[in-house]
Amino acid sequence: MDQKLVISPKFKIAAFVMMGIGLIAFIYAFISHPGRGWANLLINNYYFIALAIGGTFYYAMQNITQAGWSVGFNRIPLAMANFFPVLFILMIPVMFGLHSLYHWSHPEAVAHDALLQHKAPFLNAPFFIIRFVIYFAVWIGLTQLLRKLSFKEDVEGGIRFFEKSEFLSKVYIFALALTASGAAFDWIMSIDAHWFSTIFALRNFVMGFYHALVIIFLVVLLLNKQGYFPFLNEDHMRDFTKYIFVLCIIWAYMWFAQYILIWYANLPEEAIYYMPRTKGEFTPLFYTELIVNWLVPFFLLLIGKILRSKNMLIVLMIILMLGQYVDVYMQVTVGTLHKLNIGFIEIGSFIGFIGLFAFVLMWSLSKKPLVSKNHPLLEESTHHHGH
Amino acid sequence: MAKTNIIGVYDDEDVLMKAIHFMQKKNIQIKDVLSPIPIHGVFEALKLTTRLPLATFFYGVLGTSLTFAFLYWASVVNYPLKFGGKPLNTLSFIIILFVATIFIGTFLTFMTFFIRQKLYPGKEVQILDPRSTDDKMLIVVDKDEKLSAAEINDIKSAMRESGASEVNEVEEITTKKKFVWKHEKDIH
Numbered sequence: 372m373d374q375k376l377v378i379s380p381k382f383k384i385a386a387f388v389m390m391g392i393g394l395i396a397f398i399y400a401f402i403s404h405p406g407r408g409w410a411n412l413l414i415n416n417y418y419f420i421a422l423a424i425g426g427t428f429y430y431a432m433q434n435i436t437q438a439g440w441s442v443g444f445n446r447i448p449l450a451m452a453n454f455f456p457v458l459f460i461l462m463i464p465v466m467f468g469l470h471s472l473y474h475w476s477h478p479e480a481v482a483h484d485a486l487l488q489h490k491a492p493f494l495n496a497p498f499f500i501i502r503f504v505i506y507f508a509v510w511i512g513l514t515q516l517l518r519k520l521s522f523k524e525d526v527e528g529g530i531r532f533f534e535k536s537e538f539l540s541k542v543y544i545f546a547l548a549l550t551a552s553g554a555a556f557d558w559i560m561s562i563d564a565h566w567f568s569t570i571f572a573l574r575n576f577v578m579g580f581y582h583a584l585v586i587i588f589l590v591v592l593l594l595n596k597q598g599y600f601p602f603l604n605e606d607h608m609r610d611f612t613k614y615i616f617v618l619c620i621i622w623a624y625m626w627f628a629q630y631i632l633i634w635y636a637n638l639p640e641e642a643i644y645y646m647p648r649t650k651g652e653f654t655p656l657f658y659t660e661l662i663v664n665w666l667v668p669f670f671l672l673l674i675g676k677i678l679r680s681k682n683m684l685i686v687l688m689i690i691l692m693l694g695q696y697v698d699v700y701m702q703v704t705v706g707t708l709h710k711l712n713i714g715f716i717e718i719g720s721f722i723g724f725i726g727l728f729a730f731v732l733m734w735s736l737s738k739k740p741l742v743s744k745n746h747p748l749l750e751e752s753t754h755h756h757g758h
Numbered sequence: 759m760a761k762t763n764i765i766g767v768y769d770d771e772d773v774l775m776k777a778i779h780f781m782q783k784k785n786i787q788i789k790d791v792l793s794p795i796p797i798h799g800v801f802e803a804l805k806l807t808t809r810l811p812l813a814t815f816f817y818g819v820l821g822t823s824l825t826f827a828f829l830y831w832a833s834v835v836n837y838p839l840k841f842g843g844k845p846l847n848t849l850s851f852i853i854i855l856f857v858a859t860i861f862i863g864t865f866l867t868f869m870t871f872f873i874r875q876k877l878y879p880g881k882e883v884q885i886l887d888p889r890s891t892d893d894k895m896l897i898v899v900d901k902d903e904k905l906s907a908a909e910i911n912d913i914k915s916a917m918r919e920s921g922a923s924e925v926n927e928v929e930e931i932t933t934k935k936k937f938v939w940k941h942e943k944d945i946h
Contacts, residue, residue, distance in 0.1 A: 631852070635842075635849075637842070756798045756799065
């Protein structure tokens with residue numbers, strides 16, 4: 372159990388090459404198509420913010436329910452908590468690109484728009500930036516505390532840290548309910564400032580939770596291939612895939628709940644959100660989003676052969692990662708660029724972000740033992756047997 | 759003639775698990791294991807398989823298609839009524855499809871289970887040992903008529919060796935006769 376993750380030089384080189392591609396993509400974007408550059412920065416930032424929110428929520432949930440089976444892998448969501456400081460730095464430039472992203476940030480547009488004037492007390496640049504700082508302060512503060520507790524437990528042991536983590540996790544999920552909703556409203560929903568959906572925050576949160584599980588499981592499987600987590604057995608895999616299966620259904624439920632109400636009521640101010648998405652050049656992506664995130668995993672995760680095969684699961688998890696990209700892409704691009712662009716800028720920047728955050732994840736994992744040492748439920752996790 | 763079972767009564771689940779493996783090593787066919795609590799690993803140790811999930815999947819598919827057929831017939835073929843400017847064959851089917859699929863899938867799965875287990879409301883259930891609903895675990899072995907006395911003795915001694923607190927013979931009653939539990943004291 373004393374294994375420490377060793378980052379192989381190959382991985383380091385690959386990660387830095389990917390980051391280089393991303394950097395080139397962004398430099399190219401900001402010189403030639405600044406609008407696309409800003410949109411892509413927001414897409415990729417939000418992609419990983421959602422993952423970090425989902426990952427830390429998952430960790431908090433494991434503490435609150437005192438789940439035993441997952442204890443051995445909990446260092447991965449804890450490492451995902453380290454996305455927040457990096458994302459904070461990456462979100463700062465977005466605050467300078469408000470004019471390219473958000474319609475409401477133009478005073479001359481607000482002057483002729485009664486609806487935006489009505490929303491102005493909330494949607495204005497200073498308050499927007501204040502909220503941005505508050506969200507990240509809450510996330511970074513609480514998740515770093517959770518990390519600290521877990522590492523202290525390694526050294527000192529005892530039930531104290533277990534109980535403290537549980538209490539802190541409860542505080543965290545309450546804070547997350549407010550901040551994650553606010554973040555989704557601020558950064559994504561205010562792109563279409565005239566439009567609103569009350570289920571929007573929940574839908575985005577579920578997206579993050581779902582795909583965070585995908586990332587956690589993917590990292591577990593990939594590290595297991597390298598010889599880490601020797602205790603990983605079929606029951607762990609079954610529990611992970613069950614978790615992902617359930618979240619896949621919840622994701623589809625939320626996606627559909629938002630869509631059908633707007634479709635059914637057919638109010639012009641609401642339906643306008645789905646018009647460019649369902650009719651026009653975004654149509655294929657609209658259906659791709661649903662098929663990749665729901666239809667494919669729903670049927671594949673019913674098949675026992677796939678659930679037992681690590682290689683097939685790795686492929687499926689990678690497909691689901693792309694599914695989340697389509698999801699975020701659809702939410703951001705339609706309102707900002709009004710045009711479907713998929714080229715070097717989109718692909719390169721996404722590759723760059725994957726390289727960066729894969730490196731952040733591995734780096735945080737390698738700093739501390741890969742499996743927590745004195746957790747009271749660790750034995751249950753390493754000898755997990757479930758039905 | 760009524761069938762008879764040899765029953766080993768165990769007090770502890772770990773002992774029971776070991777006993778199962780012990781008896782399987784001696785090639786004794788275990789008919790059933792009864793326990794008041796779920797015990798990890800019994801299902802695998804007895805090499806039980808179930809096709810019930812597969813059946814559920816097909817019931818779900820059946821439920822979806824039947825419900826869709828009905829909705830389509832009702833709102834497109836038989837009584838096409840436009841409202842709200844929506845097409846006849848629409849998305850609003852999905853919610854009821856979702857609910858009906860779950861209902862039909864669950865209902866038919868339960869029915870299948872009841873039929874396969876020959877269960878029905880009001881059935882007089884034969885409890886081989888009433889204590890198996892309380893704090894004892896049982897290993898049930900069929901006492902076949904073809905078994906010789908020596909073989910039966912082997913089974914009984916295997917049960918005792920593996921830690922059974924008692925070994926009993928219980929007659930299965932198939933008719934409406936009230937069930938009698940014969941207690942044959944174990945001699946240690």
